[in-house]
Amino acid sequence: MTAAPQARSEGQEDKNATGALALNGVTRRFGEFTAVDNVSFEVGPGELLALVGASGSGKTTTLRMAAGYETPDSGTVTLGGKDITKVPPERRGFGMVFQHYALFPHMPVEDNVAFGLEARGMSKVDRLVKARAALANVGLEGAGSRAIQSLSGGEQQRVALARALVIEPRALLLDEPLSNLDPTLRHAMRDDLRAMLRRVGVPALFVTHDQEDAFAVADRIALLKKGKLLQVGTPEELYAAPVSREVAAFIGRGSIVPATDKGGTATVTIGGVARDLAVTRAKGAPPHMDAAYVVLRPDALELSRSAGVLAWRGCITNRRFAGGVVVYRVQLADGISVDVESPSAQAHEDDNVSVSPMKGPFPLVPA
């Protein structure tokens, strides 16, 4: 890695070189505090990976290490198999969209977009032509001469995206790209963002604290908590087969209740009523768990007003209309409460109801 020829090849000259962006066991400490702890994952060309976690989980530090603004204390960052850990940001050729966009306030829109081309020594005419084309690509045709201050939040976000895309980046990095938009715009931008990122065909890594954003935009999700990587997988994998209680608690809604692992099934006993449920376990999970939990998702449960023998009995404490369905919170025995989605709006608060597990298999996670 320190050999001279290789160091030279890390420069901007081989700008066509791309390939998977990988973090290999990176760790970053700030004094006593370990912000990122031995995190590894890989993003393939054209793939969209979301770094998800609560604030303070280390997701932004991870992104900044990928971008080169932070240097890992240990571990490496590679692009197409080449070590770029020590390459400074200005020579990585990555496109980055900052959380608050970081648009240069003293330049009009097109100078902002053309800045990366200017840094590469492109002539003024050429770079303005390319900048305007890039603006058209994000739906901002003719906005080139406008002042940054005159743009709305959504427009600023698209300028930031155009600025990152126009340099034909070898990877795209986005820090909370949707968090500064109002909810309506945010939903529309999710689809636009996914479409645009897929078109570019380079590894794209984006940070979000919002799992719905991640579900809507990402091909795969890397879930971080307190600097540790909990799980990497498709949204479906994380939802259906979480590797731990922590993942299950973060991804989707649902109650996590104790269960007895019986191999293909697990027994959940609530208020003396035992039910055998078909379960799935994450890849690599132990074939038998001494202390196991089952995740009861609202859409996998059924609510009924009749008192079935094999149903868990409970009382509705909360009722929330959610479009086509109504979500009821039901207080069961043993201090367990579950959310149940039901097409029926007939039940009300304080009604006594029974809850039965319907659609399996249910995710089984270790304690």
Next chain:
Amino acid sequence: MKASSRRQSWLIALPVIALLLWTVVYPNVAVIAGSFENGLDHWREFGASPADREALWTTLVISVASVFASLAIGVPLAFLLGRFEFPGRRLLRAVATLPAALPPLVGVIAFLFLYGESGLVTRVVQRALGMAEAPWRLKGVGAIVFVHAYTMYVYVFLFVSAGLERFDATLDEAASGLGANTWQRLRRVTLPLLMPAVAGSALLVFMNALGSFSAPYVFGGGLRVLSTQILASKTNGAMGLAYVETTVLALSAVAGLVLFRWLDRKRKYTLAGKGGRSRKTIRSRRVQMLTTVGAAVIVVALVLPHLMVILVSFARDGAWTTQVLPPEYTFENYRRLFSEAELWKPITNSVSMALIATAANLVVCFIAGYLIVLRRFGGRGLLELLVALPWAIPATAIALGLAATFNRNDLLTGRVLLVGTFWILPLAYFIRDIPLVASAVESSLRQMDASLEDAARGLGASWMMTMRRVILPAARPGLVAGGLLAAVTAVGEFVASVVLYTHSNRPISMEILAQLRALAFGTSAAYSVLLIFLVLLMTLAARSFEERLA
């Protein structure tokens, strides 16, 4: 806003506006009118005088050179201290603003003791090189710009440091992510964004250098600048010519102000980042060594004038002639200051005049600030202009305006005889410090939630109670800070004083000059130290007052 409250605003504003029109605007009108009292004769006289043309040209050259010299020191120093970590950084940061603590005339004297023909540094270099004569002479444009750079770079340093602190670090990161190298980032992102701070401080230096009097007066040699020409004309009784020179000086200041505004016209953005960029530790041992050595040299250069004044204040008057350092030391200088009535008088004069002026500043500027920030009425723009105006007028011009206006009792033309009395100097100090105190009060009040006043009134508080319990506490930090600055400026004031003083109200600065002329270096240095001590005392008093209330 209701008509009744608008009427109330006018009721409060009218006395303040009238006072400012009378003391700030009227004297300048009188000067301009005076310059035309014989038609264009005085102007022709000015145009035909090679000395005056030279003075105008020299003034502009000195001002522009002072701006560039201050930028050359202030900008790199702000970057060094703001962006890098190195051994000695904290010490350098602590003394970087020290020159601002020197009253203008004291700084000039300190330079005389250090770099003048018989100064310490001059003699050391002369001996070291075995030269028969002093290696340089502290005279002319170069000497004046040298002193200006020392005292005025602080503005640039403070403005640019504040700009760097608020600089949004992600802009720099965004630029580097887009492939810009260090130089490209500096040229295209950092410096353009710091331009407002650079331009603002450059304007401040320009205005100060334009009106500067002490340095040209003390070691201009045969050099003429406008401010010294004005005093010379006045002393010679050529008041008409003095009026023309004053008008030209004031016009140069206004022209500078307009020019800077025009250069800065296109800016729509402000630096609103929360900063957050950490200082970079210098890694290379050699660069680190060089930086630390450089920092040590700067620290010595910054502290030396202060130390020199203190040292000379213990020197026996008349004993220091050709030696490198004064040969005899004594407490005699200080003992005489405190025991001889004639020498003690300037000290009580300066302190009492500064306190009177500051008290007036606090009252007038509090009301003006309140009206400007919290009231909506037609006279707001006028009031804003009036309190800012003295800032744009060089002190010599302010002083000459007062000399032209308050020189006789004539109530019909709004004149009161103050020239030759004690009161003319407090009035001059008051006028000079209006912008300082008013802007401090305004910025304090702007941080107050404007609905607090409405809330207090809504809770049934009378107007007086609202002022006393809500507005005054909100303005207090500005009043304390602005009042301190005003008192500090007034106690060491020289430029207006030299035009207007009489023997009975002579301030410390005039006595320093008189002692210097009598070659009583020790006594003049003792006065200087006392002045620095007074400044320090006032600063501590203001701080403890603020701490006790906060």
